[in-house]
Amino acid sequence: RYCMNQSLEGSGMTSRRTRLRMLERLRTQGIRNEALLEVMLNTPRHLFVETGFAERAYEDTALPIGQGQTISQPYAVARMTDLLLEHGKPENVLEVGTGCGYQTAVLASLVKKVNTVERILPLQQRAKDLLWSLKFRNIRFKHCDGGWGWPEYGPYDGILVSAAPTEIPDALLKQLAKGGVMIIPVGIGREQTLQRIVHESDGFTVENIESATFVPLLARLVQASGQRVTVLRLAPRCRTVPD
Ligand code: SAH
Numbered sequence: 001r002y003c004m005n006q007s008l009e010g011s012g013m014t015s016r017r018t019r020l021r022m023l024e025r026l027r028t029q030g031i032r033n034e035a036l037l038e039v040m041l042n043t044p045r046h047l048f049v050e051t052g053f054a055e056r057a058y059e060d061t062a063l064p065i066g067q068g069q070t071i072s073q074p075y076a077v078a079r080m081t082d083l084l085l086e087h088g089k090p091e092n093v094l095e096v097g098t099g100c101g102y103q104t105a106v107l108a109s110l111v112k113k114v115n116t117v118e119r120i121l122p123l124q125q126r127a128k129d130l131l132w133s134l135k136f137r138n139i140r141f142k143h144c145d146g147g148w149g150w151p152e153y154g155p156y157d158g159i160l161v162s163a164a165p166t167e168i169p170d171a172l173l174k175q176l177a178k179g180g181v182m183i184i185p186v187g188i189g190r191e192q193t194l195q196r197i198v199h200e201s202d203g204f205t206v207e208n209i210e211s212a213t214f215v216p217l218l219a220r221l222v223q224a225s226g227q228r229v230t231v232l233r234l235a236p237r238c239r240t241v242p243d
Helices: 016-028 034-042 074-086 102-108 121-133 170-174
Strands: 063-066 069-071 092-096 113-118 139-143 156-161 176-188 191-200 203-212
Touching (some): 016 034, 016 074, 074 102, 074 191, 092 102, 113 121, 176 203
Parallel strands (some): 092 113, 092 156
Antiparallel strands (some): 176 191
16 A cells, blocks of 8 residues: 555655755746645655655656556646646646546645546556545546546546547547647657647647657556456547647
């Protein structure tokens, strides 16, 4: 299980002082949203990483969270959230790729409702338990292929994708409300571009933000740890043309 023996407040390398250093770094990296910085100061990132990595939780690096996945580096979480919030204030957000739930926690502290999907069930369950124990009550979880979104609770005025498809899945564009914004890394292998897509009245605008490195968006579901992966379906592909 998670390092729940680690305290919420943290000490030493997980203390407030270490967290303040992370904040300073984020500021020099161009993050200006004070509400977001405050949330990142108060979110116990050391509880989200694998036991043994807590001491490194506030470094600007990706760290293992089990199942061959990584927690996104603080800068990536900050930048994506910043871009999402810059565009009005989304209330009903879809997150694709829950992972350890750290980005979910940051989002849920800033918006009304977060709907989050993950393809690896054990990761999702762990994130769900941890976020519940941290008193979050505005998050819905689903084990599914995020390439299809989560139509039931859409349309969303914000969509944040933490894994990179080679093209933007059509289903996600369909679930983006008019006026809504999607932040998504797109590309093959390590060659990805972080994009911001806005659903305007006459179609979608796509803005290239910067280069990014995320794990690929895979259309395979994992039910349990060590279990063979089953290919259920291929991720939908689409062109980014006006609707
Ligand atoms: N924000 C997360 C990022 C984890 S990495 C964190 O900080 O922990 C990206 C996550 O996306 C991984 O957990 C991976 O399993 C998940 N993922 C990849 N493809 C997916 C898909 N098609 N549907 C849902 N989740 C997916």
